[in-house]
Amino acid sequence: MKKPICTNDDTKKFTYYILFFLILSSISAVLFPFSEIFTHIPLAQNEGWNAYQIDRVINPALGPLYPDPQNGLIFNNYPPLSFYIVGYFSKYVTHDVMVAGRIVSFLFMTASCFLCSLCVKSLGGKPIGIILSFFIPFLYTALYFRWWFATNDPQWVSIFFVLISLFISINCMKSNKNDRYFYICLAAFFSVVAGTAKHNELSTPLSITIILFLYDRKIFYTWCISGIVFTALAFLCLDAIFGHNMIEDVFFHPRVMSLSYLKSILVSLGWMATLYIASIPCLFAMKDKKLRNVIAIIFTVCLVLGICQRTGEGVSDNAQIDTLIALAIVIGMGVSVFPEKWQGYRTPSMILLTIVSIAPPAIKSITHLPGNIKKIQQIPAQQKRWDAIYNMIISDPRPSACRMLSICYWAGQPYTVDMFNLGQYLKLNGKNKIFHDMVENKEFGIIEYSYCSDKDCEIEKKALFQNALSNYHMIRIERRFGTFDRFYDVLAFYAPND
Numbered sequence: 001m002k003k004p005i006c007t008n009d010d011t012k013k014f015t016y017y018i019l020f021f022l023i024l025s026s027i028s029a030v031l032f033p034f035s036e037i038f039t040h041i042p043l044a045q046n047e048g049w050n051a052y053q054i055d056r057v058i059n060p061a062l063g064p065l066y067p068d069p070q071n072g073l074i075f076n077n078y079p080p081l082s083f084y085i086v087g088y089f090s091k092y093v094t095h096d097v098m099v100a101g102r103i104v105s106f107l108f109m110t111a112s113c114f115l116c117s118l119c120v121k122s123l124g125g126k127p128i129g130i131i132l133s134f135f136i137p138f139l140y141t142a143l144y145f146r147w148w149f150a151t152n153d154p155q156w157v158s159i160f161f162v163l164i165s166l167f168i169s170i171n172c173m174k175s176n177k178n179d180r181y182f183y184i185c186l187a188a189f190f191s192v193v194a195g196t197a198k199h200n201e202l203s204t205p206l207s208i209t210i211i212l213f214l215y216d217r218k219i220f221y222t223w224c225i226s227g228i229v230f231t232a233l234a235f236l237c238l239d240a241i242f243g244h245n246m247i248e249d250v251f252f253h254p255r256v257m258s259l260s261y262l263k264s265i266l267v268s269l270g271w272m273a274t275l276y277i278a279s280i281p282c283l284f285a286m287k288d289k290k291l292r293n294v295i296a297i298i299f300t301v302c303l304v305l306g307i308c309q310r311t312g313e314g315v316s317d318n319a320q321i322d323t324l325i326a327l328a329i330v331i332g333m334g335v336s337v338f339p340e341k342w343q344g345y346r347t348p349s350m351i352l353l354t355i356v357s358i359a360p361p362a363i364k365s366i367t368h369l370p371g372n373i374k375k376i377q378q379i380p381a382q383q384k385r386w387d388a389i390y391n392m393i394i395s396d397p398r399p400s401a402c403r404m405l406s407i408c409y410w411a412g413q414p415y416t417v418d419m420f421n422l423g424q425y426l427k428l429n430g431k432n433k434i435f436h437d438m439v440e441n442k443e444f445g446i447i448e449y450s451y452c453s454d455k456d457c458e459i460e461k462k463a464l465f466q467n468a469l470s471n472y473h474m475i476r477i478e479r480r481f482g483t484f485d486r487f488y489d490v491l492a493f494y495a496p497n498d
Contacts, residue, residue, distance in 0.1 A: 011350070015128045018354060021362065022135040029142040029365040032372035033150045035379060037102045040410045041386050044147040045489075048406030050086075051097045051152060052415040053078070057087035058097070062415070066246040069253065073435055075421035077253040080242065081197040082154030098406070101152025108156040109149065113138045115163035116325050120332035122170045123291065128350070132357060133332030136275070137325050139361035143368075144271040148318050155318050158198035159325070162205060165190040166298075169208045169223075173216050184212075184219045188227040192234050199250055200309065203302040203322040210297050215290060253421065254428040256313040265310045268317040271360075275327040278356045281349070282334020295330050302326040313456065314420060331357050386410075389478065392493070396445025401435075403449050404489065419449070419464060426463035439468040442496035447472060451490035471497055 036043060053076055056062045065083065066076050082104075090100035117134040125133065141149045148155050168187035172180040191205040205227070212220035238246055269276075279299070286292035302322040309319040331353065338350035393400050393411035402408035403419040417435055426432060438444060447469070452458050461469075472494035479490050 011126075011128060014351060014354075015131065018128065018358075019131050022131065022139070022358065025358075025362040025365040026135065026138060026142070028369045028372075029139055029361070030150075031369070032375050033142065033146070035376045037106075037150055038096075038099055039379060039383055040098070040390075041379075041382060042404060042406040043102075044151040044153060045404060047098060047101070047152040048402070048404065048409040049418065049420075050083070050101055050154065051409050052405060054083045054087045054090065054097045054101065055415075057083045058091055064242075064245070066242045066249055068245055069249040069425075073417040073422055073432075074415055075249055075253060075418050075425075076246075077249050077421060078154060079196045079199050079238070079250055080246070081193070082157040085157060085197075086152070098152050098409075102150045105148070105153055105156050106150040108160045109141060110138070112156055112160045112163050112325070115160065115167055116328050117332070119163065119167050119170055120329055120336070122167060122174070123295070123329075123333055124336065125332050126336040128354065129332035129334070129336035132335060132354060133328045136328040136331065136357060137321075139358065139365065140271065140275075140324055141321070143361045143364050144268070145317055145321060145324070147316065148321065153318075154197050155321065158194045158201040159321065161190045161194035161197065162201055162203075163325070165194070166204050166208060169212070172219055173212070180219060181222050184223050185226040188223055189230050191227065192230040195231070196234060196238070201322075203305045203326075204298075206305070207298045207301040210301065211294050214297075215294070254424050254430065256424055256427050257311050258313070259311055261313060261315070262307065262310055264316070265307065265320070268320040271317075272320070272324060272327065274356050274360055275324070275331065278353045279327050279330040279334065282330050282337075282353060285334055285337050285349075287337070291333070295333055299323070299326040299330050313424065389476075389491075389493075392476065393446045393448075396495070398443065398445030400446040401439075401444045401448070404491065407448055407491075416444070419460075423460040423464050427459060435464060436466050436468050439465055440471060442471055445495070447494040449492055449494070451477065451492045453490070469494065473497055 042048070052074075053065060056065045057080075065080060067074055069075050086097065086101045086104050089104055090097045094100040094103065113134045116137055117130045120133040121130050147153070165187040168183050168190070172184045172187065175183075187208070191208070194201050194205075209220075209223065212223050235247070283292060283296060283299075286295070303326070306319045306323045309315050335350045335353050335357075338353065389407060390411040393402075393408065393413065399416050400408050400411065400413045401417045401419070402413070405415075405418070408416070422432065422435060439447070449461065449469075450457065452461055474492055475495045476493040477490065478493075
C-alpha cells in the first residue's frame with residue numbers, strides 16, 4: 001500500500017509554485033502603470049486637485065491650505081497629512097508634485113499589502129495564506145482599482161496607518177503581558193493618524209472597537225479612552241495650525257447623498273465576485289469560533305460601511321478597497337486552516353480556493369500583457385496629444401477653469417475653481433454667485449467641462465453656470481483616449497464668444 005502524500009510537503013511545493021506565479025503576474029500587471037508614473041497624463045480624476053493642495057504646502061505664498069469654504073471657489077475637504085508627506089517627498093526627492101504623489105501612493109499601497117499579510121500571520125495564517133493576503137489586494141488594485149494604483153491620491157496613506165493599528169491590536173489580544181496596554185494606546189494613535197490623512201477611513205477602527213468589546217474588555221477601555229484623547233488632541237492641534245476653516249471644510253462640507261448611487265457598486269462587486277465566492281467556505285472552515293468571529297466582524301464592518309459610503313455623489317470604487325483587504329484576510333486565513341482538515345492527504349479545497357481567489361487578476365495580467373506593451377509604446381504619442389491640450393490653454397493669457405484639474409495644473413494655470421465641490425455646495429442650496437459672474441463676464445480664457453451624458457452632470461452644470469455658459473462656444477471636444485483605459489470622461493473645451 002502506497003504511503004499517502006504528505007500534506008506539508010505537497011502544500012509547501014504548491015506554495016512555491018503560487019508565489020512564483022504571483023510574482024510574474026505582478027510584474028506583468030505593473031509594467032504599464034509604472035511607465036505612466038513620470039508622464040504628464042491624467043490618470044485619475046483627483047490627481048490635479050491633490051496637486052494644487054500639495055503646492056500650497058510647498059509654497060504657502062500660493063494661499064492657505066484651507067481657505068474660507070463659504071466665500072470662495074476652492075475647497076479642501078481632506079485632512080492635511082498626505083499633502084505634507086507628498087509635498088516634502090516632492091521637495092527633496094522628485095521635484096515634481098504629481099510624480100511624488102504617484103510614487104508615495106504606490107509605496108504606501110505596497111506597505112499596506114505587506115501589513116495585511118502580517119495581520120494574517122499574527123492570526124495564525126500559514127505561508128500560503130500570508131502570500132495570498134499580500135497579492136490579492138496588490139493585484140486587484142493594479143488591475144481593477146486602477147484609479148488608486150500609483151496615482152496621486154491619499155487613499156493608501158490612510159489605509160497604511162489603520163492597518164498598523166489592526167496589526168498591533170491583533171498582537172495585543174494574543175498577549176498577556178502588561179505592555180499590551182501601551183501597545184493598544186499606540187494602535188489608537190495610529191488610527192487617529194490615519195484620520196489626519198483621510199477622515200472617513202473608519203472601517204478598521206470600528207472593527208477593532210467591536211472585537212475588543214466582545215473579547216477583551218480590559219484593553220477595550222484603554223483603546224476607547226486613548227482614542228478619544230488622541231482624537232481630541234488631533235482636533236486641537238489641527239485647529240491651532242490651520243484654523244476653523246479646516247474643521248468646517250473637512251467635516252461639514254456638503255455632499256449629495258442618494259441611494260440611487262448604489263447602482264455603481266455593481267462594477268466593483270463584479271470585480272471581486274470570485275473573492276466573495278471563495279470567502280464563504282473559508283469562514284465556514286474555521287473551527288476556532290473566536291477566530292471566525294473576529295474575521296467575520298472585520299469583513300462585515302468593511303462591507304457595510306463601504307456600501308454606505310457609496311451613497312455619496314462622487315464616491316467611487318475606492319469605498320470597496322477596505323472590503324478588498326478584509327476579503328484578503330478572510331481568504332488568507334481560510335486557505336491556512338484547510339490543510340488541517342484532512343491530515344496527511346492532499347488538500348484540493350485549499351488549492352481550489354487559492355485558484356478561485358487569484359485567477360481573475362492573474363489571468364488578466366498575462367492576457368493583457370501584449371496590449372500593455374503596445375500602450376507603453378504609445379505613451380509618447382498620447383503625451384503629445386495631451387501637450388496639445390495644455391498648449392491650447394496656455395495660449396490664452398486669461399486664467400482657465402477645468403473640472404479635471406490636472407489639465408489646468410499641467411498647463412501652469414493657477415488654482416481658480418474646484419467645480420465638483422462647488423457643485424456639491426450649490427446643489428444643496430448653497431449661495432455662491434462668484435463663479436457664475438466670472439463666467440458671465442468672460443473672465444476665463446478656456447473652460448473645460450466634461451461632456452454631460454447623465455442627469456447628475458446636467459444638474460451640476462446648471463447649478464454651476466446658470467446659463468452663463470451661453471457666453472462661450474465649444475472649440476474642442478476630446479473623446480476617450482482609446483489606448484488609455486484609466487481615462488473615461490469626454491472633455492469639452494469652451495472659449496468666450498467674441
